[in-house]
Amino acid sequence: MEKETTIYDIAKGLGVSPATVSRALNNSPVVNKETRQKVFDTATEMGYRSNMFASNLRRKRTHTLGVIVPRLNSHFMSSVIAGMEKVANEAGYNLLISQSLETAKKEAANVMAMFNSRVDGLLVSLAYNTEDISHFSPFIKKGIPLLFFDRVAEHPKCTSIVIDNMQAAHKATSHLVAQGCTNIVHITGNLKRNVYADRLKGYKYALIDNELPFDDSFIISNDLSEEAGMEAAGEILKMNPLPDGVFVANDACAVGCMKILKQAGISIPKDIAIVGFNNDPVSRVIEPNLTTVNNPGHKMGEVAVRNLIIHLDGFSDIVAMNTITLNSELIIRESSLRKG
Template sequence: MEKEITIYDIAKDVGVSPTTVSRALNNHPAVKEKTKKKIFDAVHKMGYQSNVFATNLRTRRTNNIGVIVPRLNSSFQSSVIAGMEKAANEGGLNLIISQSLESFEKEKANANTMFNSRVDGLLVSLASGTENIDHYTPFLKKGIPLLFYDRIAENSGCTGIVIDNIQAAQKATDHLLEQGCKRIVHVLGNININVYADRLKGYKYALLENDITFDPSLIIHSDLNEEAGEEIVRKIMKMNPLPDGLFVSNDVCAASCIRHLKLEGIRIPEDMAVVGFNNEVISRLVEPNITTVDYPGYEMGELAMKNLIKYLENPKEGMLEKTNKITLRSDLIIRDSSKRK
């Protein structure tokens, strides 16, 4: 096995003191640019790896932020991570990302790994199978900042960043009612998750305000992925009378539903008006374009990371100390899939 290259080897190669090498690697202003360049050239040539662990023991910081997401193959989560990445880069931090695959057990294992990796902070969007959040207690005990986003733990004492899902769903349902829809199917995920529970509330409020009786047979629970569209449409086609409106909790699933409804000879929006959620790219690519709720994922990620960084720099100043919920704006974008009037 080759011997580990140390700063002493680099110092000998360049002809400077080990202290100068150490300062140059930490970008100290006292080291001349010319010397710095020589040192960095030697570092590359000799294959030196800085001892992160030794540095960590001194600073008690790893500069790593953990992120636990339910699924990485979601365009919403991808845009959130892009926002986090931007703010993390600006703050000189790295992201360690893991996915729970909607499993409580996997989320627990991920949290444990993040804790043992000594991340400086943790950002979490909960799995649909998460029953409690006891696995985050070690972070809270140790004072490691923990922030939930999108799918949050209500009443956890931790900050959560969300949109007003009740209001967003109410707006979407109101729009379908304004277009003359009377029987609106609502497709959503597990209502143990705040986002879906709140969207169901918003849907119910809209019906209530328009004197329409809530019909539980018009609620379909689904994984909300592309494959789910076929099964949802199969259920819709068995309904009698046929619904005239469809409100789906994400755009991928809404697009899949539109495709399968068309195969059944249903005209969109004439026979059935459709609204999606998230304003994903696919909503603008299918025909007709999908009316959707603009969910600011990128801004959510950026804001979450900025708040975490602010807290790490000064715990008394950070927003995490002052509020349990940050609510972002969302808008209904009306397109052809629902326009009947």
């Protein structure tokens, strides 16, 4: 196990000082071009690699971004992460990723771990049951940039990256109405999370705008898992009269719901039209194919990291914009098409 070469070795081998080597390796303009070239040459020759700890210790920058997500293994989230990784990698940043497994407790623990790892910035999508964001205060106090995406929290110092959930839900619901639905059930998650609260609002306003009654008893709230969707379908089947449309806040739950409805002999979309949310791969597999809202996860990840890095590199000391909204669009498939 040979020893690591350091700038001191390079310096000795070249008869210059470590200071010069350091400057040369960092492309400092003050060092002579020939010297720099010589340094680079011997560096590669000796198999030198920079010791990031020494560097970080001195510079107090880690070039590492923390990411906390509820779960890694959903299509949407892994797309987000993929987008983040792409941009971060290109910009020379590392990603430290952890999952809260949907609990506020683990989220708080992860936040502290990230804090102790001294990440340069933190990207967060909140857990299902996070009540308040006081556990992020170490970051806010220290002025370390904190950025929320998808499941966001309001905070004057934090940027949020979202889609317009209300508008998307409005479109989805209006689409159902346009297809002739008048009794539309909405299945949603924890209303403390903006994404679900906003989708509910969009649903509600769409009904109102279309002069349909809004009825609390048409709202089913659960954890949006596939199993929960199956249970929700059971409830729907008991309703009298039977609803003729269902807008579900994610695709997994919509799929579970569809499975049971189909088993019960309901024809989709003829008896009940269904719209999901996220555009997960399953939405193009279930039969009939699921109408859904495309949630641009990959792009969201890219935008989030790019934004954070720009901020870190000091190019936008201006007032960081507080909310960035990405476009999403309704993808209409057979599960909701009752006309033409």
